[in-house]
Structures are given as C-alpha cells and as structure tokens.
Amino acid sequence: MLDRIRIVMVETTHPGNIGAAARAMNTMGLSDLRLIKPLQFPHVEATARASGSADILARAQVCADLDEALAGATLVVGTSARQRRIPWPCLSPRQFGEVAAGRVEHEQIAVLFGREDRGLTNEELQRCNYHVAIPANPDYGVLNVAAAVQLISYELRLALVGDPDAGDAPRRSRSQLLEIPPMEWDAPPADSAEVEHFLRHLEQLIIESGFLDPDNPAQVMTRLRRLFLRARPDKMEISTLRGVLTSFGKHLAAPSDDAGRP
Amino acid sequence: MLDRIRIVMVETTHPGNIGAAARAMNTMGLSDLRLIKPLQFPHVEATARASGSADILARAQVCADLDEALAGATLVVGTSARQRRIPWPCLSPRQFGEVAAGRVEHEQIAVLFGREDRGLTNEELQRCNYHVAIPANPDYGVLNVAAAVQLISYELRLALVGDPDAGDAPRRSRSQLLEIPPMEWDAPPADSAEVEHFLRHLEQLIIESGFLDPDNPAQVMTRLRRLFLRARPDKMEISTLRGVLTSFGKHLAAPSDDAGRP
Structure with missing residues (x-):
C-alpha cells in the first residue's frame, strides 16, 4: 500500500536532495516519486545520494507542473511550516499517517514537498486538502527537504505497516475525520x-x-x-x-x- | 531538556553527514553533538550541509574514543538494524522517546550512531543499555546516518516537548490525538x-x-x-x-x- 502514495518534490534545487529523498522513501517502502521542474535531473549527485535506490530515481516522473504531478490524486497534502495568516486544516505527521492508513485503499494520496529555500507557494498550499506541519524547534525549524521526506515516510510506514519488532500493529484512524466521507459513500472522491x-x-x-x-x-x-x-x-x-x-x-x-x- | 541528550556519531566518513546531522538535531531542539574520530572534521562540506546550524558544529566535541564521548552518560542507546544473533533490550524509536521523557531529568542520555558502511561494532553495541531499531523496508533498510539522527531527534522532541500545534502534550496518549481540526481557527464556526x-x-x-x-x-x-x-x-x-x-x-x-x- 505504501507504493500507492506519491511523493511530489516541487522545483528542487539541489539534485543531492532528490537522491537523498529517493533513499529515504526506499528505506520506508515508498517508491512513487514525482519531480516538478527539478533544476538538475538526472544528475550524478542525485544518483550518488540515492545509494541503493537508483531504481526509484529511474522511475521518477518529471512533471511540468502541479496539475501533471497530481493527475488522479484525490487527497493532496502539503508539508509546510505552520502558517497563521489563513488557517488551513492541518495534521501532525502522526495524524496524517493515521488518516493515510484509513484512506489509502480508496484514495490516490499525494504529499507535496517544496523548494529548499522557500517551501511551497501559497498557490500550491491552496491546492491541498490538508497541510502537515512537522513539529520543530521554534528557533530553527528548517528541515532539509530529504529529511522531511524521511520523517513523513517513516510515519506513513508506522501507520500502514506498523513496527512488528515493537509489537506495534498498523493503526488506522479510529475517529473518522468529519470532513472525509465514510467508506460506504455513494460516489468516489473527485480528483x-x-x-x-x-x-x-x-x-x-x-x-x-x-x-x-x-x-x-x-x-x-x-x-x-x-x-x-x-x-x-x-x-x-x-x-x-x-x-x-x-x-x-x-x-x-x-x-x-x-x-x-x- | 532536549539539550541534555547527546548525539554521538562514531567514525563518520562523510563530513556532509555530520553537517546534516547537526542541522537535523537543531530542527528538533537538540544541540549536544559528539564525534568519535571523524574522518574529516572540520570540513567545508559539513559546514555547508549544516545550513543555519554552524554553532552546533562549532561546539561539537571531537572525541578519541567511546569512553570519552560517553563520559558521565548513564543511559546509553545504540541505533542498529535489528540483530537476532545476541538479543538485546530493544526499543522502537517511539518507545525510546517515552523512556527518554521519563528519565531525562535524572539521567545523562547518549545515543550512538554508527559508521555509514557498517554501523556500530558488536563491542560498541554491547556498551548500550538499549538498542533502538528504526522500522524500515525489509528489502532496503539502510537509512542515511543523518536521516536516522533526524528520526530519533524527532521522536525525542515529540516525547519530551510534544506537538502543541496538534494539541499533543508530551507523552499524551494517542487516542486523544485526533481532535479535528486540532488547531486555532481564525473564525468561529457558523451556527x-x-x-x-x-x-x-x-x-x-x-x-x-x-x-x-x-x-x-x-x-x-x-x-x-x-x-x-x-x-x-x-x-x-x-x-x-x-x-x-x-x-x-x-x-x-x-x-x-x-x-x-x-
């Protein structure tokens, strides 16, 4: 199921970060990587940082814009530092994992990661159903984008697969989100x-x-x-x-x- | 309290990974970095990857051996792929966070991260009170060392500080997490x-x-x-x-x- 969730990197500047993100995804069992206008790709630095995950890079889809990257997606989540100007429905990474676990069979889920220097634009954030804010040091909350991919992929794995070593079963969201239609809905979600x-x-x-x-x-x-x-x-x-x-x-x-x- | 937990990197080969680890620590509020025999340090690549976290690098203590790095530590944890050969008390990252939250006021906690190519030696692992295994893809579980520092630091932050944005107090039970929307909205609900x-x-x-x-x-x-x-x-x-x-x-x-x- 993890391979059904797509990771979308938007206008990534450093090819090393693309490789590191592919590796991070692979370590957690994700494999669908889409790149919107990467500055340099393919690139030797991406391949080097991907380590044993070259196949994810090779299959990564390079997209011209958000519309192409989100084709068919029904549940779109954008990673972002918390914004207070216009609040948007927001989930913690852990909550997102639980939501994803409950919905992955019925939805096409996409997670957006923004540019190294300024993240996602307001326009991009306003294409999202939810924002996910990674809890961070209020004095320095600037995660590397591949590190953010690692964290989100980790929470997705914990929620969808669990940690069998810790006796921890996958955990689906118990309380249905009010905004998300229940499974016995009469029409599929719009993309x-x-x-x-x-x-x-x-x-x-x-x-x-x-x-x-x-x-x-x-x-x-x-x-x-x-x-x-x-x-x-x-x-x-x-x-x-x-x-x-x-x-x-x-x-x-x-x-x-x-x-x-x- | 997070600054009381030390991160110990053992014989790190790539200076970029040291910088990325410093940044990962900083994003989660950790600051005590110790380096056992780094191959190249200080190094321009470490500084570059540290981004805004140069002060953590500057204060990083370079140590000759494990004894020096662990001076005063009372609770030592080694990150490791799961080993079955010699069973050891083992925690998931999440469990380790809970343990650390309960002990940090009374203990000096150190977390060991091994070499890029072969992790921690058996001897080093046997210096640990606990091993922590990051759940991973069984076909490709090789996390980048800085990515592992990011994950562990994240779980420590969640356990010690919580995620106030998610209405999540430290060590609060999961069942209370999904209050949706768990955020400050800018207008009251319409009646x-x-x-x-x-x-x-x-x-x-x-x-x-x-x-x-x-x-x-x-x-x-x-x-x-x-x-x-x-x-x-x-x-x-x-x-x-x-x-x-x-x-x-x-x-x-x-x-x-x-x-x-x-």
Whole structure:
C-alpha cells in the first residue's frame, strides 16, 4: 500500500536532495516519486545520494507542473511550516499517517514537498486538502527537504505497516475525520483536477458577477478554496456544482440591468 | 531538556553527514553533538550541509574514543538494524522517546550512531543499555546516518516537548490525538441557522437560474447540503458565500437573453 502514495518534490534545487529523498522513501517502502521542474535531473549527485535506490530515481516522473504531478490524486497534502495568516486544516505527521492508513485503499494520496529555500507557494498550499506541519524547534525549524521526506515516510510506514519488532500493529484512524466521507459513500472522491476546474469556474463567475475585483481579490477565493478542499467533494457533488455554475453563468454572460448597459 | 541528550556519531566518513546531522538535531531542539574520530572534521562540506546550524558544529566535541564521548552518560542507546544473533533490550524509536521523557531529568542520555558502511561494532553495541531499531523496508533498510539522527531527534522532541500545534502534550496518549481540526481557527464556526439561511439562499438562486425544477428537485439540494454540512463552514466563510450569492442574485433577477425577453 505504501507504493500507492506519491511523493511530489516541487522545483528542487539541489539534485543531492532528490537522491537523498529517493533513499529515504526506499528505506520506508515508498517508491512513487514525482519531480516538478527539478533544476538538475538526472544528475550524478542525485544518483550518488540515492545509494541503493537508483531504481526509484529511474522511475521518477518529471512533471511540468502541479496539475501533471497530481493527475488522479484525490487527497493532496502539503508539508509546510505552520502558517497563521489563513488557517488551513492541518495534521501532525502522526495524524496524517493515521488518516493515510484509513484512506489509502480508496484514495490516490499525494504529499507535496517544496523548494529548499522557500517551501511551497501559497498557490500550491491552496491546492491541498490538508497541510502537515512537522513539529520543530521554534528557533530553527528548517528541515532539509530529504529529511522531511524521511520523517513523513517513516510515519506513513508506522501507520500502514506498523513496527512488528515493537509489537506495534498498523493503526488506522479510529475517529473518522468529519470532513472525509465514510467508506460506504455513494460516489468516489473527485480528483484534484476536477476540484480545481470547479474552483476556477466558480472564480470566473464571481469575477463576472462583479463581486470580486481580479486586481484586488482580497481573500475571497482563498476562503472558498479552503472550504471546498476541506469538504473534499465527491464526483457527483462536483458534477452538481458544475451544473449549478453553468446555469448561473448563462445569466451572468447576459447583459443585466445592474451592469448599466442598455 | 532536549539539550541534555547527546548525539554521538562514531567514525563518520562523510563530513556532509555530520553537517546534516547537526542541522537535523537543531530542527528538533537538540544541540549536544559528539564525534568519535571523524574522518574529516572540520570540513567545508559539513559546514555547508549544516545550513543555519554552524554553532552546533562549532561546539561539537571531537572525541578519541567511546569512553570519552560517553563520559558521565548513564543511559546509553545504540541505533542498529535489528540483530537476532545476541538479543538485546530493544526499543522502537517511539518507545525510546517515552523512556527518554521519563528519565531525562535524572539521567545523562547518549545515543550512538554508527559508521555509514557498517554501523556500530558488536563491542560498541554491547556498551548500550538499549538498542533502538528504526522500522524500515525489509528489502532496503539502510537509512542515511543523518536521516536516522533526524528520526530519533524527532521522536525525542515529540516525547519530551510534544506537538502543541496538534494539541499533543508530551507523552499524551494517542487516542486523544485526533481532535479535528486540532488547531486555532481564525473564525468561529457558523451556527446551524446561519448555514441553513445560506443553503436556502443557494436553493432559491438555483431555482431562479432554471437549473432546479422545484417540483422535481431530484437530489441536487440533498447533495449540496451534505457537502456544506460536512465542511462545517465558519462564520467568515458563510459571510463570503452569502456575498457571492447576493452578487449572483442581482444578475439572476435581471432579464437575460436566455429567458427570451427583450
């Protein structure tokens, strides 16, 4: 099951970190590595640091953008230092492990790791259902990106496989997350691209309606993104929402009295 | 308390690993690093990989042998792949964290990390009170030594400090971990009436738009209700959603081309 979880490294600068991340994944049994616009890859330094994990590097998928890396993903998690500006549903690494263990059979799970110097962008973080913050020294919380991959992979292994040596069975989240539909749901979860298309459709109509000034969007779309990503709509719900928006859009496209046109 | 626990690296070959270990320690709040006969130290590669943790390197004590590195230590733990040849008291990283949390005030704790190529010798392992085995892929369990330092430091931090962001006090039982969302939110949850007013507003506009036939509503509103109730919107989100609907409504109320009116 661990091989079903994909690790996505975004615009990694140092090829050594890519190799070290591949090794870290391998030590914990993960194998699906995707690289969005790595600065240098393949590279001798990546291969050296991967040690016995060259096959993970060889199979790593290099992607042009987030959409490609997230193709088919239904549960997207971004690693991030804790942000207070606009709180987002957040899990500890351990909690994420339990959630992943409970969902891995039914979902395509992707974990995003950002750039060495500045992590994930706000836009990237706002594509995520959850953020995962690794607990760290408040005076120096800057984990190396491969070290972060190691920690997350470790928690995923503990949750999905357990530590048989410690008499520790895999542990699934006991209390279902309220936002995550139970397993006997009637429609499969929408994937990341379907939700993204809906959100862009919504944004477009909000701009057309005049509610949102595209040059001064404030936090309207951020708040709406957070809401819908938290709710994790299923395919049927997204289809319904798209139908509603299309219906609204026919009216918005037409001249209205309020627009002051003849 | 974390600064009371010493990390001992034994005959490390690659100076980069020493720097990466210093950084890993720093991210988790550890600072006491001791190096037994490092092949190259100090070294520019160690400094580079230490990133913002040069002070830990500067204070690192270079030792001639295990006796010097363990001076004063009362609880010695060696990291090791699981060995069955001579059974030894063994802890998982998590169990070690709990043990350390219970003992750190009364003990001098040292954790040994072995050579890159062959770990700790039998003699070194037999100096330890406990062995700690990091659970790993049985087909490839060879963690980078700095990655192992990162994992152990992480478990020590979780056990001694906890993860306040996750509502996780030190050594608190796992069953209390999954309070979702375990975080400070920026707006209070909307109450039932506020959500209900929003949903009726939404339904009204959907009917006006022509998407929903009130006499044959199918499951459109049922699905939308389920989605929004699952998401548990906060007051700010409901306010934003109401604003969007009001903006849409102005257009819906106006005559549109689609309605076939002039």
